[in-house]
Amino acid sequence: MDVTLVAAPKMNPAQAEAVEHQNGPLLVLAGAGSGKTRVITHRIARLMERGVPAHMICALTFTNKAAAEMAERVEHLIKERGLGGKDGGKGLVISTFHSFGLMVLGRERKSLGGTFTIFDQGDCLSAVKEILSRTEAGKRLDASAIAARISNAKNAFISPEELEVREGDEYDEMAKIVYPRYQSALRNFKAFDFDDLVCEVARLWQQRADILDRWQKEYLYVLVDEYQDTNRAQLEVLRLLAGRHKNICVVGDDDQSIYAWRGADVRNILDFEEQFEGAKIVMLEQNYRSAAPILAVANAVIAKRTDSKYKKFLFTDKPGGEKVNLGVAPSPEAEAAYVAREIRRIISEEQRKPKDFAILYRSNGQAKLIEENLREQGVAYRMIGGQQFFERKEVKDLLAYLKLALNRSDEIALRRIVNYPPRGIGDTSIERLTQHALAKGWSLWQAIERVDALDGISTGARDGCKDIEKLVSDMRRQLIIERQKASVVARSLCEAVGLKKDIDATSPTPHAAARRWGNVEGFLAMLGRRETRVEAKGQDASAERELMAFLHALTLQMSEEEEDPGNVVTLSTLHGSKGLEFDIVYLIGCEEGLIPHTRSLEVKASDATVQDVEEERRLFYVGVTRARQRLFLLRCKHRVMRGKPAPRTPCRFLADIPEELYEAFEVKDASAMSVSEMATSAGNLLAMLDALGK
Numbered sequence: 001m002d003v004t005l006v007a008a009p010k011m012n013p014a015q016a017e018a019v020e021h022q023n024g025p026l027l028v029l030a031g032a033g034s035g036k037t038r039v040i041t042h043r044i045a046r047l048m049e050r051g052v053p054a055h056m057i058c059a060l061t062f063t064n065k066a067a068a069e070m071a072e073r074v075e076h077l078i079k080e081r082g083l084g085g086k087d088g089g090k091g092l093v094i095s096t097f098h099s100f101g102l103m104v105l106g107r108e109r110k111s112l113g114g115t116f117t118i119f120d121q122g123d124c125l126s127a128v129k130e131i132l133s134r135t136e137a138g139k140r141l142d143a144s145a146i147a148a149r150i151s152n153a154k155n156a157f158i159s160p161e162e163l164e165v166r167e168g169d170e171y172d173e174m175a176k177i178v179y180p181r182y183q184s185a186l187r188n189f190k191a192f193d194f195d196d197l198v199c200e201v202a203r204l205w206q207q208r209a210d211i212l213d214r215w216q217k218e219y220l221y222v223l224v225d226e227y228q229d230t231n232r233a234q235l236e237v238l239r240l241l242a243g244r245h246k247n248i249c250v251v252g253d254d255d256q257s258i259y260a261w262r263g264a265d266v267r268n269i270l271d272f273e274e275q276f277e278g279a280k281i282v283m284l285e286q287n288y289r290s291a292a293p294i295l296a297v298a299n300a301v302i303a304k305r306t307d308s309k310y311k312k313f314l315f316t317d318k319p320g321g322e323k324v325n326l327g328v329a330p331s332p333e334a335e336a337a338y339v340a341r342e343i344r345r346i347i348s349e350e351q352r353k354p355k356d357f358a359i360l361y362r363s364n365g366q367a368k369l370i371e372e373n374l375r376e377q378g379v380a381y382r383m384i385g386g387q388q389f390f391e392r393k394e395v396k397d398l399l400a401y402l403k404l405a406l407n408r409s410d411e412i413a414l415r416r417i418v419n420y421p422p423r424g425i426g427d428t429s430i431e432r433l434t435q436h437a438l439a440k441g442w443s444l445w446q447a448i449e450r451v452d453a454l455d456g457i458s459t460g461a462r463d464g465c466k467d468i469e470k471l472v473s474d475m476r477r478q479l480i481i482e483r484q485k486a487s488v489v490a491r492s493l494c495e496a497v498g499l500k501k502d503i504d505a506t507s508p509t510p511h512a513a514a515r516r517w518g519n520v521e522g523f524l525a526m527l528g529r530r531e532t533r534v535e536a537k538g539q540d541a542s543a544e545r546e547l548m549a550f551l552h553a554l555t556l557q558m559s560e561e562e563e564d565p566g567n568v569v570t571l572s573t574l575h576g577s578k579g580l581e582f583d584i585v586y587l588i589g590c591e592e593g594l595i596p597h598t599r600s601l602e603v604k605a606s607d608a609t610v611q612d613v614e615e616e617r618r619l620f621y622v623g624v625t626r627a628r629q630r631l632f633l634l635r636c637k638h639r640v641m642r643g644k645p646a647p648r649t650p651c652r653f654l655a656d657i658p659e660e661l662y663e664a665f666e667v668k669d670a671s672a673m674s675v676s677e678m679a680t681s682a683g684n685l686l687a688m689l690d691a692l693g694k
């Protein structure tokens with residue numbers, strides 16, 4: 001069935017071409033602000049118009065927020081066009097790579113040995129630390145660096161046996177030792193880490209042709225957003241999933257590939273035609289976000305890429321726009337003061353909202369002065385990348401109890417709460433329990449269950465072991481046998497262990513205690529809301545299964561922003577700003593050593609150096625293209641280095657911008673403010689303090 005319809009109105013010719021393509025591989029090179037999400041969502045709707053069942057379409061992206069936005073748009077199109085009959089879009093998969101991997105592993109859990117836990121970043125680091133502690137170099141080496149090397153290996157789809165070591169690199173050598181032990185520990189704990197949600201799917205499909213065949217038949221069309229951010233493991237999943245039908249459409253921008261440090265491989269998009277033969281290529285170059293002067297600067301910078309295969313030129317049909325401003329400040333203090341004052345002025349004089357502004361920088365250390373000056377000016381702000389809700393101690397403690405109730409092999413969760421709140425099981429007792437477990441081939445939980453049969457354990461520790469064993473057993477009984485709601489079980493646990501009492505006792509102030517307990521209440525409320533939604537849908541899943549699904553979902557969401565921050569100025573690193581856009585953008589610290597960063601300029605293999613600098617160029621381009629209406633590029637003449645003022649060299653990317661594309665100006669020293677300016681600043685500060693007092 002092929003219904004002949006034209007693409008949705010208001011689509012430009014390139015967008016329509018991408019939407020109308022049906023079979024075979026398709027690469028859509030979508031420049032910044034060119035409407036790529038619109039293309040993906042309309043392409044899904046077009047496939048359904050042509051008779052493709054929704055349940056045979058799978059669309060993958062990188063964040064839950066992006067997946068939710070895409071799903072909402074597709075749902076609207078399905079209803080608007082009356083697609084899918086009475087079932088609408090039932091069975092359509094729109095998710096992140098990791099959520100998709102979790103779904104696959106969950107459905108194939110019998111082949112994987114049954115129920116499993118997902119370790120978050122903190123759990124993984126704890127496992128690496130435990131393994132390191134049993135090596136001679138354990139106390140000297142940074143566990144985070146070892147964990148990062150293991151994660152990079154997984155992203156590159158390199159097994160422990162295949163991991164290569166650079167000669168003389170102590171961390172590489174230790175990663176080679178720890179990696180296989182870490183994998184073995186995960187399997188003993190019946191756990192997967194975040195990277196495994198992709199890697200283990202690929203390995204399962206490689207090893208089990210029957211399972212791969214089933215999934216290939218299930219999804220006839222595969223779509224991928226932000227393809228430039230995929231790593232080698234994700235490429236392998238896509239190659240296998242689309243290996244039968246070749247109907248894979250990927251949308252991305254090699255000019256915005258900026259995540260090599262976390263495993264993204266720009267070669268995936270550059271080599272798409274080699275990976276998927278006969279691929280059609282469509283370029284989206286019309287920009288719907290930025291004013292023409294901003295695009296002119298972006299084009300000038302990215303045109304100098306030395307590793308580019310596809311040349312794109314962004315254009316807009318919007319007339320006018322202000323020239324980009326290039327400012328030179330005498331110092332970082334003057335730079336920060338200028339930005340804060342200007343934002344305050346524009347908000348006041350132009351009736352702008354704080355949420356219209358963003359301040360972007362290469363390194364988090366640059367934010368301190370900006371924060372101080374925004375506070376002085378009484379301007380509300382948020383900083384992307386702060387501690388997330390699920391990383392707070394009290395929430396992680398409660399999560400550990402719940403994980404342990406579902407999986408007593410989860411040793412990381414057990415070690416976290418075995419003596420929290422304190423129950424007499426100190427470090428010495430845990431070490432002796434561990435030694436007994438290793439000697440007898442038990443898990444740590446089995447050693448706790450059989451503590452009365454073990455030597456060298458104090459009476460207090462024995463009582464503590466019986467306490468934790470009873471707590472977990474009660475939770476399991478309530479969940480599995482009595483089928484009580486997980487939110488009820490979790491609240492009972494808080495009372496049983498005296499969690500609020502301990503929080504009150506260990507918090508520095510009553511206010512801090514109230515905030516921490518509020519986090520616990522917030523978590524319990526979140527769990528309750530999920531249960532209410534499940535009941536509303538008429539689903540009859542067991543409390544155990546629902547809790548497991550909830551905990552798995554949380555692990556996949558921990559790295560994302562919790563909610564809309566409201567009407568505040570955004571402070572962000574350039575990496576953190578990807579996917580965002582603002583009316584007015586200040587990109588500060590445009591100097592050699594900051595952007596491109598010093599690390600990218602270090603002496604190493606010549607090809608690596610070139611690649612690193614080119615990624616920094618793409619990062620600068622991402623920053624420029626976040627701006628819709630106005631863009632300010634700022635740099636300093638001097639910065640204090642090792643206690644002394646040192647001259648700064650302008651960022652090399654500024655030299656790629658023709659002079660006619662920007663307006664240059666000098667930022668005066670913060671100490672040279674006029675009396676009236678200082679009075680205004682002081683007035684803003686007093687107003688802010690007065691508001692806080694109320």
